[in-house]
Structure formats: C-alpha cells, structure tokens
Amino acid sequence: MKKIQRGVIIGRFNPPHNGHKYLIDFASSFVDELYIFVCTLSRDEIPGDLRFQWMKELYPDAHNIHITEENPDANRKQPNAHKIWADAVQRHMEHAGAGEGADYLFASEEYGWNLAGELGAEFIPVDPNRDQLPVSGSDIRNHPLNYWDFLPETVRPYFIKRIGILAGKESEALARQVAGRTGSLYAPSYRRYYNEILRSHNKHTTIHETPEETIHHAQRAMEQALSRQARRFLFLSCSGNPEDLRSEIAARRFDRLVVVESLMDSREREDVLEVIQSDSEISSRTSFFHFSAKLSDTIHSDLLDAFHISGPAAPAD
Numbered sequence: 001m002k003k004i005q006r007g008v009i010i011g012r013f014n015p016p017h018n019g020h021k022y023l024i025d026f027a028s029s030f031v032d033e034l035y036i037f038v039c040t041l042s043r044d045e046i047p048g049d050l051r052f053q054w055m056k057e058l059y060p061d062a063h064n065i066h067i068t069e070e071n072p073d074a075n076r077k078q079p080n081a082h083k084i085w086a087d088a089v090q091r092h093m094e095h096a097g098a099g100e101g102a103d104y105l106f107a108s109e110e111y112g113w114n115l116a117g118e119l120g121a122e123f124i125p126v127d128p129n130r131d132q133l134p135v136s137g138s139d140i141r142n143h144p145l146n147y148w149d150f151l152p153e154t155v156r157p158y159f160i161k162r163i164g165i166l167a168g169k170e171s172e173a174l175a176r177q178v179a180g181r182t183g184s185l186y187a188p189s190y191r192r193y194y195n196e197i198l199r200s201h202n203k204h205t206t207i208h209e210t211p212e213e214t215i216h217h218a219q220r221a222m223e224q225a226l227s228r229q230a231r232r233f234l235f236l237s238c239s240g241n242p243e244d245l246r247s248e249i250a251a252r253r254f255d256r257l258v259v260v261e262s263l264m265d266s267r268e269r270e271d272v273l274e275v276i277q278s279d280s281e282i283s284s285r286t287s288f289f290h291f292s293a294k295l296s297d298t299i300h301s302d303l304l305d306a307f308h309i310s311g312p313a314a315p316a317d
Contacts, residue, residue, distance in 0.1 A: 008033035008102040008121065013051050013266055014157065016058060017300055018150045019108070019133040019141055022189065023126050024059060027106040028277040033061040035093060035102065041070055045141060046158070057154050065092050082111065086118035114250065133298040145232045146310045157227040161307060162253055164236045166245070167260035168268055172237040174260065174295070179235045182303070185226050186235035190219040191244065216251040234304060241263060249275070249282055256306060257282055258299055262291040 007027045009085025013020055019080035027034050038055050052066040072083060092103055105116040106124050116123035127133065135150040143153070151159065165175040165186075170180050172188050179186040194215065236252060239245055257276070261269050276283050287302055289295065303309070 004033055005031045005103050006033045006035065006093075006098055006100070007104040007106055008035050008037065008093075008119070009106050010037040010039060010085065010089070010115070012044075012137065013055055014044060014137045015046055015051060015140060015155050016054050016152060017128070017133075017135055017137065017147070017155070018152065019130065019135050021058070021152060022133050023106060024062070025125075026126050027104075028059075028062070028080070031104055033063065033098070034059075035065060035089075035096070035098065037065050037089060037092070039067045041068070050158070054152075054154050056260060058152060063096055063098075065096065067092070082118050083115040083116055086157045089119060113171040141292055142224075143308070145307055148232050156230070157224055160227045161229055161233050161255040161303075162223065162227075162236055163233050163303065164238045164248075164252070164257040166240060166257060166272060167259075168236040168240050168264040170260070170263045171240065174263075175235040175237040178258075178296045178299050179230075179233075180261060181300050182233055183231050184233050184235065185230040186237060187219075187223045187226050188237045188239065188246075189239055189248070190222055191215055191239065192237075194218070203269075212247070217249075219251055220249075232309070240268045240272060242275050245275050249279060254285065256300075256303070257286040258289065259286055260289045260291060260295065262289075 007030060008011055009027055011020060011023075024034070024036065028124060036055060036059060038052045040051055042048070044051075048066070048068060052064065056064050067088060069088070090234075093099070093101055102119050102121040104124050104280045105112055105119060105121045106126055107115075108126050108128050108130065110128075112123045112125060130136075133150065135147055140150065140159075143299070145161070148156075163178075165171050165178065167174045172186075175186040175188070194210070210248075223234060223236065236254065238257075259272065259276070264272065276286055285298075285307070289302075290296060292298060
C-alpha cells in the first residue's frame with residue numbers, strides 16, 4: 001500500500017489572504033493530507049477564534065489545528081524556536097492520528113529550512129519572493145481597502161465599510177446609484193422591503209405584528225450575505241423617519257453616514273439632524289451633501305478620502 005504523504009503549513013493567517021490560498025492550494029495538490037496550524041495570540045487585533053473559523057470554512061478538507069499557547073521562546077528570532085515549533089507540530093499531529101509525522105513542510109519564508117529539518121521533513125519553498133501574489137497580512141491590516149482583491153470572500157465582511165445613505169425618499173435610489181459608481185452593492189431597508197412584499201401579496205399582517213428583533217435579524221443577515229460579494233463598500237439605504245432611523249442606527253453598523261439634506265423636506269431634515277446630533281459617535285462619521293448633477297461622483301471622492309484609498313475603487317472594465 002502506498003504511504004500517505006502528509007504536509008504541514010504553519011501560519012498566523014492574520015488575516016487569511018490570497019497569498020495563503022496559493023500556498024495552501026499548492027500544498028494540497030502536492031500531498032494526500034494537509035495539516036494547517038493556525039497560530040494565534042490573545043493580544044492579536046483580529047480574534048484568533050475568528051481566524052480559525054475562516055480557515056475551516058476556506059479549507060474544510062484539511063486538518064485545521066488551532067494553537068493558542070503563548071511561549072516567548074517560540075518567537076522565530078529565538079535560536080531554539082524551530083525545536084519548540086517542531087515539538088508542538090508533532091504533538092498535535094499525533095493527537096490527530098498522524099503519528100508518523102510530516103513528510104513535507106510548505107512555507108514562503110526561510111524558517112522553513114530549520115523547522116523542516118527538526119521535523120524530519122522535506123522543505124518545499126513556495127513563492128519565497130512573493131512574486132506571484134505580493135501581499136502580506138500587515139499590508140491588509142493597515143490598508144484593507146487598497147488590497148481588497150487579495151481578500152477571500154469569507155474574510156471580506158470583517159473589513160468592508162458600511163455606508164449609510166440618507167436622502168429622503170431618494171435614499172434607496174441614491175444607494176443603488178453610488179453602489180454602481182463604485183462597482184459594489186447596496187442593501188435596502190428590510191423593513192420597507194418586507195412591507196412591500198406584504199402589500200404585493202395582500203397579506204393582512206402588518207410590520208408591527210412582526211417582532212422587531214426578527215426585522216433586525218433579517219437586516220443583519222441581508223447585509224452579512226451581501227458583504228461577502230460587495231467591493232470595499234456596502235451601501236445601506238436608510239429611513240428618514242426619526243424612530244426608524246434610531247432603530248436602524250442601533251441595529252446596523254455604519255462606518256459612515258452620508259446625508260443629502262437637499263433631498264429632504266424641512267421637517268424631515270430637522271428630525272434627522274436631531275437623531276444624528278444625539279449620537280456623538282455616528283455624528284462624527286457623518287458627511288453632509290447637497291444635490292448636484294454629479295452627486296454620486298462627489299460621494300465617491302469623499303469615501304476615497306475618508307478611508308485613504310489609493311487607486312480606483314471600481315474594477316476595470
């Protein structure tokens with residue numbers, strides 16, 4: 001019987017990106033069984049449990065192993081770090097039923113030579129100069145929107161910017177227009193969406209008879225699903241009704257709120273301003289505009305500046 005070939009990859013995946021995907025896809029094509037060690041620390045900016053969940057979703061057929069032990073001597077700069085890591089890898093592989101250990105170690109960095117030697121495995125370097133996919137976890141953490149194309153769909157909801165659009169009766173139309181300008185997507189108000197469905201089917205149930213938490217839960221589910229496919233921004237159509245707006249601010253996370261005052265009547269404008277000014281956090285993230293022939297372009301430019309994006313925010317044709 002042919003011996004099962006086992007491979008090992010060790011990484012922080014902070015966050016997982018397409019450079020990691022290339023490394024893992026390469027290794028998956030090389031060995032019969034792949035063991036991915038996701039190494040996280042409690043002080044990491046992106047929670048370790050979330051990164052581990054991402055890796056399990058991205059590679060459900062691999063053996064994903066979460067290592068959370070903190071050991072200062074395991075830092076790569078320490079002289080015996082490769083021995084500590086080799087012991088940890090062998091221990092976890094034995095626990096996972098792979099007592100024979102690893103045959104290959106895959107990595108893009110030089111630590112792979114010493115670690116592979118300690119494991120009794122062969123080192124297979126993969127894109128050590130990062131020529132194929134020039135990106136790092138720190139690049140993405142510092143400038144996620146500039147490296148958007150390197151993010152797997154699974155990871156995108158964590159980094160996407162949610163932009164509320166408040167423009168009276170034109171909120172949804174403007175959200176759709178700006179989404180098109182940026183090559184992204186928009187999410188309507190589920191409350192309005194649900195009311196329209198009820199009316200179209202001549203149902204007697206009203207929105208007020210549906211639990212408020214159900215509406216909020218549906219709104220979050222809609223936005224979470226869309227944020228996996230949106231590009232950098234997800235535009236959220238907002239209600240100009242003061243009570244609905246308060247409810248939406250409580251239920252939806254806005255990274256920025258765009259208010260077009262000239263598309264509201266005076267009473268609506270006063271009510272909206274009162275709601276925004278009562279919440280210092282949302283007030284600090286609000287931009288005010290007046291209608292113009294190139295309103296979507298103006299909003300687009302504001303977002304590029306606000307989130308320090310270089311290069312086009314929409315994909316090339």
